[in-house]
Structures are given as structure tokens and as C-alpha cells.
Amino acid sequence: MLPRISEEITFRKLEILITFLESGSLARAAERLGTSAVSVHRALHSLEAGTRCALFRLEGRNLQPTDAAHALADVAREILQRMDEGINATRAIAGYGAERIRIGSLYSLTSGTVPSMIMALKARKPEVQAELILGSNSDLIQRLRDGTLDAAVMGLPESAPELETHALFDDDVFFAAPAQSPYAGQAAIDLRDCAEERFVSLQEGFVTYSRFVDAFRIAGFEPQIVMKTNDIFSLMNLVGGGIGCTLLPGRVRAVLPPSVRLIPLQERYAVRQTIALCFLRARERDPNLLALLAASRTLRLGGH
Template structure:
């Protein structure tokens, strides 16, 4: 879109100097204007004369020791008030468009965290920011990281990335143990723990690549020095549990699903040599680490995770 030509503005003209002018016009006194702005009378005086130089006309006159505004200063003051109000609204709108301190939060999360953690977190956020509207986006670790990087979501509750880039901040919240999951009544039902090296003939089902639980699955078998016989993969943890419950195969699951699926599958600890944990936390872009909404989210996460796990 073509923009109309504008005369160039003097580089000494700044929003700060306009703020100083308005404070001086309101108080009529250098000392009181300085007190309002949290600065010194000398700094106020210097800013006013810098503004006068930028305008290339007289804005003030001296009567004794008093500095008095001219009609030109009053005109500039009216314009400055409108400009500063418009700019403040522009800053608010720009931040909202960029997701900074907006009235809507787009939160990404792993499917398994919707069992306890996400509901507790959203309740905690409602208490902190009652007017905030939240949108929940579910996906794998890899997909949520991609959406976070592209601005599709504001933050993500995920497993700790293996190699987070410098643009990413990850705040660990809690750890979750990985268990061997088998159908109820399976041949593993009486075992106190599972040695993965004894499961060479077992059939397994798994989440697809990119999920935090998939990464834990692969790492556990690498550590055990064997390769699982995977007969099927799926795209969410709820389908995975149903496949196990239906007898299609066993898998590895995080302990956080135990309460919801106790009537479908049995979670058995891994042998000490193969025991593993996931680290779950909140990921956000480093460029938004001072965003008030995301700071409130992080505080709410820490509250929710102490009660939900």
C-alpha cells in the first residue's frame, strides 16, 4: 500500500520529550514535572529545550525565574497528548497481534498431560487471569515445537527437547517414570519388574516418531541393548492404550496415565538397569520471556504441577 509523503521529522523529536512537555504543562513547574516523571529538574529543562530546538520555534519564555509555555507549546501539547494516546494503543495492538500479553492464550500440550496437569493448570490460570481466554492445541513434542517456532501457539507443555535451540526456553516442571504396559491378565501380570532383555519375542505397539513417549521407548530399548518387535504405531496415547488393552501388543507408558487406564492395562516397573524418567516442562520462545501472560502461565504451571503431577 502506497503511503502519503510526509515531511521528515527532526531526529531530536522523541516520545519521551513529548511526555516531558505534557508533564510540564500539567504541573507548570520544573520541579513538580521532574517529580512526576521520576527524574531531575535539570533533565526536564534539558528535554524542553531539546524539544524547542526540534520544533525550530519558541515554545517557552522567561518571566524572572519562571519558565512559561507559549501558545505554540500549548498547540504542541494538544497534539502530543493525541499522539501518545494513539501510540500507546498501537503498542497494545501490536503486542496483542504478536501474542504478547494478549487476552487469549494458545497453549500446546501433549495428549497425556490432559489427564491431570492441563485441567489443573487451566484452573490455576483462571484464578490468576479471569478474563483470559485459553485455546488448547494437542500434538506430539515435535509438532508442538514446530508450532511454537512458527507462532502458532504461545507456549507448550512438552517433554524436554534433546537439543533446544538458543531461541527456546524450557522450564522443567516435574519428572515422570516410564513403565512397561501390558494387557490385564497377561503373562507379565505376576512380575514385580520387567527386564527388557527378556522381551525379545514380545510384540510391541508404539507412538509414532516425534512423541516424547516414543523417544523414551526407543531410549529404553537402546539402553537394554535390544530391538523391540513393533507391530503397529499410532498417533495418540489414548489409542495406544486401547491397542495394548485389546491384546495387540505391549508398550512403554509414563506413570501419569496410570489413574485413567488402571482398568485397561497394567503398568509394571522396569528393572533398575533399564529404569527411565521423562522430564516435562513449559517451553516458550526466549523473545517472549518477559511477557506478563507467559510469566503468569509459568507461575500457574508450578502451582498446578505440585498438585496434579
């Protein structure tokens, strides 16, 4: 069973004791601590109440420490040092201000957005090593909640009040079809004309799948999905191979296979994705996350 320490004894009061002994007077201790001499005097006498012994004696108008006060101060220095080390170790394990930052990302953001952010972060904090973890929106949100990610670049969550979110850019969603498809030559796609078409899609949990569902809800029918996949690059290759059409965000244009074309949707079916940098609100003062946020704001990000 742990010993019970009086509530009168606190880290702050031990710090005041050490400062008083080092400075030699109430006034100088108060100046160093940014408080008043009265507050210092009150804290020292509170320590006497907590230890239940005399720590000081009056010599004229001066407060003189006893051997007991010096003994307590020696222990206090060790305790405060150990606690500081313990807090730093705890923060490092949790990822706060550590020399490593774990960044989650959607697959579709690895071709430009996330590498640019990491390079900008390295310019600000070269000592920090970045670890990249890929997944769907739902995967990344759960990892943030579990503490296995420090931050994530993903679609703006619709309901996650525990997350701090900072929008980076908006991205239009396009109809994707094989280059030889009759759709490829159209100026804009009316989804109602695609009711008999075969489609491929991402799995549930991806923000692109959510916008896929939204667009077809507007069109008033459920698409015939013949295959699903877990990454957007495989999805593009399925389209290029003629397996089916799909909807893709504009940011993949730079890495689109030659066999795939992106065609705008008619305005009535227009859906967009908001890409955001997200992390737990409880960690909003973490120096690594603040540096990552500042780095993201210096970049010209967008859905290429």
C-alpha cells in the same frame, strides 16, 4: 515516502513537554516524571532544536511556553494516545497479556495435569479464556516458535535455547502389556527377554517415543514395531487389544484401560520424562504467562 522526523524528537521528550505545560514549572514537572529539573530543561530545548523553532521564552527566571509549544503538545497528546492504542493492539494480536491464552499439551497430560493448571489460572485471572491445543513435543515446540501457542506443557526439550522452561515433575516409564500377558505377573521387566516381542508405539516427535527408543538402545536391540499411532490413548487401546506391548509413562495409570497392565522396568533400563511448562524467553514478562507459571507452582503435580 514517509516524512523524516528529527532524532531530537522522541516520545519521552513529548511526554516531558506535556507534563511541563500541565504542571507549570520545571521543578514540578521533574517531580512528576521522577527526574531532575535540569533534565527537563535539556529535553525542552532539545525539542526546540528538533522543530527548528522557538517553543519557549524567558520571563525573568521562568520558562514560558509559546503558542507553538501548545500546538506541539496538542499533537503530542494525540500521537502518544494513538501509539499506546497501537502497542496494546499489537500485544493482543501476539497474545501478550490478552484475554486469551493458547496452551499446548501432550495428550497424556489432559487427564489431570493440564486441567488442574487451567483451573488454577482461572482462579488467578478469571477474565482470561484458555484454548487447549494438543500435539507431540516437536509439534508444540514449532508452534511456540511460530507464535501460534503462548505456552506448552510437554516433555523438557533437549535443545531449544530460545525457550524458557520450568520443570513441573519427573515421570517414570513403565512396560505396558495386555492384562492376560505372561509379563503382567512379573515384578520387573528385562527388555532383553523381549527381543522377539511385537511392539506398538507413538510416532516420532513424541517424548514417550524418545524414551521408548532410549530404553531399547540400552537393551541393545531394535524392537519389532508393528503399528504406530499419534495419541497415547489409542496406543493404550492397541496394547489392551493384544496388538503389541509398549512403554508408557506412569501418569497414564489413572486412565489406563482394565485390559492393560503397567510393569516396572529393571533398573538398568530405567528412563524418565521431565514434564515442563515452556514458553518463549522473549515473552517471559507476559502477565498471562507469569500467572500460568505461578498457577503451576501451586499444584501438586506428578506422574500419578
